[in-house]
Amino acid sequence: xxxxxxxxxxxxxxxxxxxxxxxxxxxxxxxxxxxxxxxxxxxxxxxxxxxxxxxxxxxxxxxxxxxxxxxxxxxxxxxxxxxxxxxxxxxxxxxxxxxxxxxxxxxxxxxxxxxxxxxxxxxxxxxxxxxxxxxxxxxxxxxxxxxxxxxxxxxxxxxxxxxxxxxxxxxxxxxxxxxxxxxxxxxxxxxxxxxxxxxxxxxxxxxxxxxxxxxxxxxxxxxxxxxxxxxxxxxxxxxxxxxxxxxxxxxxxxxxxxxxxxxxxxxxxxxxxxxxxxxxxxxxxxxxxxxxxxxxxxxxxxxxxxxxxxxxxxxxxxxxxxxxxxxx
Amino acid sequence: xxxxxxxxxxxxxxxxxxxxxxxxxxxxxxxxxxxxxxxxxxxxxxxxxxxxxxxxxxxxxxxxxxxxxxxxxxxxxxxxxxxxxxxxxxxxxxxxxxxxxxxxxxxxxxxxxxxxxxxxxxxxxxxxxxxxxxxxxxxxxxxxxxxxxxxxxxxxxxxxxxxxxxxxxxxxxxxxxxxxxxxxxxxxxxxxxxxxxxxxxxxxxxxxxxxxxxxxxxxxxxxxxxxxxxxxxxxxxxxxxxxxxxxxxxxxxxxxxxxxxxxxxxxxxxxxxxxxxxxxxxxxxxxxx
Amino acid sequence: xxxxxxxxxxxxxxxxxxxxxxxxxxxxxxxxxxxxxxxxxxxxxxxxxxxxxxxxxxxxxxxxxxxxxxxxxxxxxxxxxxxxxxxxxxxxxxxxxxxxxxxxxxxxxxxxxxxxxxxxxxxxxxxxxxxxxxxxxxxxxxxxxxxxxxxxxxxxxxxxxxxxxxxxxxxxxxxxxxxxxxxxxxxxxxxxxxxxxxxxxxxxxxxxxxxxxxxxxxxxxxxxxxxxxxxxxxxxxxxxxxxxxxxxxxxxxxxxxxxxxxxxxxxx
Numbered sequence: 001x002x003x004x005x006x007x008x009x010x011x012x013x014x015x016x017x018x019x020x021x022x023x024x025x026x027x028x029x030x031x032x033x034x035x036x037x038x039x040x041x042x043x044x045x046x047x048x049x050x051x052x053x054x055x056x057x058x059x060x061x062x063x064x065x066x067x068x069x070x071x072x073x074x075x076x077x078x079x080x081x082x083x084x085x086x087x088x089x090x091x092x093x094x095x096x097x098x099x100x101x102x103x104x105x106x107x108x109x110x111x112x113x114x115x116x117x118x119x120x121x122x123x124x125x126x127x128x129x130x131x132x133x134x135x136x137x138x139x140x141x142x143x144x145x146x147x148x149x150x151x152x153x154x155x156x157x158x159x160x161x162x163x164x165x166x167x168x169x170x171x172x173x174x175x176x177x178x179x180x181x182x183x184x185x186x187x188x189x190x191x192x193x194x195x196x197x198x199x200x201x202x203x204x205x206x207x208x209x210x211x212x213x214x215x216x217x218x219x220x221x222x223x224x225x226x227x228x229x230x231x232x233x234x235x236x237x238x239x240x241x242x243x244x245x246x247x248x249x250x251x252x253x254x255x256x257x258x259x260x261x262x263x264x265x266x267x268x269x270x271x272x273x274x275x276x277x278x279x280x281x282x283x284x285x286x287x288x289x290x291x292x293x294x295x296x297x298x299x300x301x302x303x304x305x306x307x308x309x310x311x312x313x314x315x316x317x318x319x320x321x322x323x324x325x326x327x328x
Numbered sequence: 329x330x331x332x333x334x335x336x337x338x339x340x341x342x343x344x345x346x347x348x349x350x351x352x353x354x355x356x357x358x359x360x361x362x363x364x365x366x367x368x369x370x371x372x373x374x375x376x377x378x379x380x381x382x383x384x385x386x387x388x389x390x391x392x393x394x395x396x397x398x399x400x401x402x403x404x405x406x407x408x409x410x411x412x413x414x415x416x417x418x419x420x421x422x423x424x425x426x427x428x429x430x431x432x433x434x435x436x437x438x439x440x441x442x443x444x445x446x447x448x449x450x451x452x453x454x455x456x457x458x459x460x461x462x463x464x465x466x467x468x469x470x471x472x473x474x475x476x477x478x479x480x481x482x483x484x485x486x487x488x489x490x491x492x493x494x495x496x497x498x499x500x501x502x503x504x505x506x507x508x509x510x511x512x513x514x515x516x517x518x519x520x521x522x523x524x525x526x527x528x529x530x531x532x533x534x535x536x537x538x539x540x541x542x543x544x545x546x547x548x549x550x551x552x553x554x555x556x557x558x559x560x561x562x563x564x565x566x567x568x569x570x571x572x573x574x575x576x577x578x579x580x581x582x583x584x585x586x587x588x589x590x591x592x593x594x595x596x597x598x599x600x601x602x603x604x605x606x607x608x609x610x611x612x613x614x615x616x617x
Numbered sequence: 618x619x620x621x622x623x624x625x626x627x628x629x630x631x632x633x634x635x636x637x638x639x640x641x642x643x644x645x646x647x648x649x650x651x652x653x654x655x656x657x658x659x660x661x662x663x664x665x666x667x668x669x670x671x672x673x674x675x676x677x678x679x680x681x682x683x684x685x686x687x688x689x690x691x692x693x694x695x696x697x698x699x700x701x702x703x704x705x706x707x708x709x710x711x712x713x714x715x716x717x718x719x720x721x722x723x724x725x726x727x728x729x730x731x732x733x734x735x736x737x738x739x740x741x742x743x744x745x746x747x748x749x750x751x752x753x754x755x756x757x758x759x760x761x762x763x764x765x766x767x768x769x770x771x772x773x774x775x776x777x778x779x780x781x782x783x784x785x786x787x788x789x790x791x792x793x794x795x796x797x798x799x800x801x802x803x804x805x806x807x808x809x810x811x812x813x814x815x816x817x818x819x820x821x822x823x824x825x826x827x828x829x830x831x832x833x834x835x836x837x838x839x840x841x842x843x844x845x846x847x848x849x850x851x852x853x854x855x856x857x858x859x860x861x862x863x864x865x866x867x868x869x870x871x872x873x874x875x876x877x878x879x880x881x882x883x884x885x
Contacts, residue, residue, distance in 0.1 A: 049793040050764075191656035192820065193879055196864040200872030218794065225866035248868065262798035264823035266850060266865045273827060275798035279763050295795075505710035512669045513725045513774075514698025516691060524713045 011180040011212025012038040012061050016073035029283045031236045038212040045223035046216045048233035051282035058182045058216045063090040078179040096126050099173035103185040105165040109157045116153030122176045140171040144201045163194035184216045224248045232256050235291035236283030242316035252318040255292045351604045354597035365412030374403040376410040376563050385580040398583035399575045407563040414564040419544035423537050425483030434494025452488035460485035468556045478551050486540050493536055497529040538602030542595040549591050565591050622647045622781045622814050628677035630663050637663040639838035650815040652825035652832035660838035665786045665818045669703040682781050702775035706787035708767035712759035718770045719755035729778045744773040765796035784816045834858050856882050
């Protein structure tokens with residue numbers, strides 16, 4: 001189900017992105033050779049554990065690099081070369097063409113301002129007249145399922161539950177009809193039933209607006225349920241790209257396989273959990289060659305020789321020397 | 329076992345954490361002042377109380393009186409050295425007493441909460457609003473001159489500074505899960521407070537304590553200057569400045585300038601150290617996240 | 618039928634006018650694991666806190682190993698602590714940042730079973746070894762360890778006094794998937810070796826499915842359904858249990874039906 005539109009440009013194209021940060025001990029690598037593509041109207045998952053660099057990658061699309069970081073490669077978001085862009089272009093990009101939804105809605109909204117002000121801010125900055133902006137905001141609140149949207153405009157963030165506030169944040173993120181929406185663990189702080197609702201709202205709106213969505217999450221099942229395509233990250237690198245249908249059934253990379261084996265599931269038969277030894281690593285701590293080789297049951301000395309290149313494997317792309325071994 | 333990157337960095341930072349030159353100079357200065365005060369009988373070139381009208385108002389550089397003499401011919405260097413004793417001891421007393429008072433009040437308020445907290449906090453507000461020098465003067469008026477009354481009065485009036493900080497830090501730290509973890513393990517409130525809460529808020533207290541020391545030194549010097557602190561002929565820097573007034577008018581300012589400089593440099597040194605301690609605390613917080 | 622190691626009878630906890638826990642009762646057999654499932658505001662965490670003695674119940678009884686535990690006297694505190702311990706969600710925050718892990722693990726030992734320093738140290742080493750921590754990790758401060766290592770340390774500290782019941786409040790929620798599986802395996806091993814019982818409080822149905830045999834589902838302070846965990850998940854009787862299960866993401870997730878079910882349930 002790979003939706004590849006060749007006629008229009010991608011909402012996001014990250015090509016060979018590398019990121020290092022200068023510390024007093026020297027340069028610390030954070031990301032290496034990350035390639036991620038999000039087509040218009042496409043939903044793409046970026047899955048990984050802590051330290052994998054998934055959030056860093058998403059933030060780079062907005063030009064938000066950590067202080068003192070140096071980036072190599074190419075990042076094009078909504079047609080703008082982000083790494084080469086100046087401050088004005090970036091501000092313009094963030095204001096109108098790329099939006100972000102964060103994990104904790106309460107930390108991402110000014111608690112002293114009314115919801116209406118938050119929603120119309122982006123539109124007003126983009127030059128929309130006040131009345132028109134308010135009309136669009138009410139309309140959006142209605143679309144995300146807020147009762148009495150006109151009344152909600154006058155209320156403050158603390159008067160909403162976490163789930164409702166995240167809907168408002170989604171409405172705000174989509175207010176300027178962006179080409180790309182970055183969602184960083186948007187439902188992790190929410191209850192399961194609320195998560196389902198918020199994801200439903202997010203998908204429905206994203207589809208109707210034709211927005212490209214990069215969905216960053218640690219939750220494999222969620223990514224598989226929500227996304228068209230999924231990238232799996234480990235230690236600052238993309239190790240597998242697969243469409244979500246084949247992702248859970250036929251994982252190609254041993255890490256993806258290990259993650260699935262380690263995740264308890266509610267649906268289906270209950271198999272024993274197989275834990276992966278060790279803990280997730282960041283790029284700086286990763287061994288030479290394949291980053292996963294010190295935790296990989298199939299690794300041998302070939303895996304230490306160099307970082308495996310990404311190559312096609314069935315419907316997936318995988319950075320592993322012997323992915324066929326992991327085929328079930 | 330491998331360590332996480334932040335942990336490695338924190339370890340490197342700890343190794344690297346050096347004391348800046350200003351802090352080392354300040355510490356050295358305080359050591360010298362404290363040492364000369366302590367060893368004044370051995371080091372001082374003269375007796376602090378010997379007057380000699382012949383030598384009155386000798387300028388600095390006079391052989392035998394390198395920092396000059398005051399209007400009654402007492403050696404300024406000697407008196408500054410002797411003066412260091414009371415000038416340092418009295419503020420130290422204020423700091424220790426106010427710390428004892430403030431920490432107790434703050435901890436009790438934070439851990440007891442509710443009405444106890446409300447009453448203690450209001451009491452602290454009232455004392456806080458009362459000018460410390462005025463309180464000290466009232467104490468002198470009631471209990472008579474001498475150092476004991478103003479030291480106690482200042483201790484009381486400084487206690488809310490520490491008390492408020494202890495209360496807010498203790499509330500913050502007390503909400504951390506480890507405080508509850510200890511309760512689940514069966515430990516009592518007092519034990520948890522003294523063994524876990526207090527040590528974790530201690531760095532803040534040390535920083536605030538050093539700042540109080542500077543305030544106390546200046547306040548006590550002011551009291552002495554007003555003639556309400558140390559009784560003559562005992563030397564302390566404040567009373568020396570006070571007694572130098574007439575000399576200053578006669579064009580011989582050194583007997584006032586030297587103790588004045590001693591006050592100034594001591595307070596600056598203490599504050600520099602206090603700020604350093606405070607700074608390394610906030611640094612510690614950053615490492616741990 | 619063996620005597621239950623934990624009996625909770627008609628537990629009620631009110632905060633002012635809000636009733637957080639409303640008539641909760643359950644029993645736990647020795648060596649068994651009971652899940653308490655619910656969303657935020659369901660009262661599951663308050664129930665755990667009452668069990669651990671962090672909150673006094675408004676009414677109702679908690680009996681551990683056949684003995685009612687209540688009150689805050691030193692004696693009551695120690696008796697409860699020897700029988701029942703708790704693991705918190707945040708393994709970093711539940712340690713005094715100044716102490717090494719070994720020092721932290723030694724503390725409950727010194728309180729409940731004082732002995733010569735060498736004996737305590739030997740016990741600590743044995744405990745750390747039992748949870749899979751090296752001596753070197755034991756000599757580190759909590760800030761220098763990973764999340765999984767800290768949770769192992771928290772488990773070592775909790776089982777130091779050999780309690781009969783361990784209450785785990787979202788104990789694996791903050792961990793990465795690969796590490797979470799390790800901790801679940803460790804908890805499994807411990808239960809088999811020591812016969813300790815677990816009260817497993819979690820919002821995560823998948824985790825509860827793997828870690829427990831029986832479970833109760835809480836909503837608005839009440840238990841809405843109880844039974845063997847596997848049966849609960851396969852044939853949920855209460856609409857809320859069904860909604861919880863359907864809300865867990867999977868391919869072909871019907872989000873519109875979920876929204877309808879939720880509205881129908883809220884209208885009840």
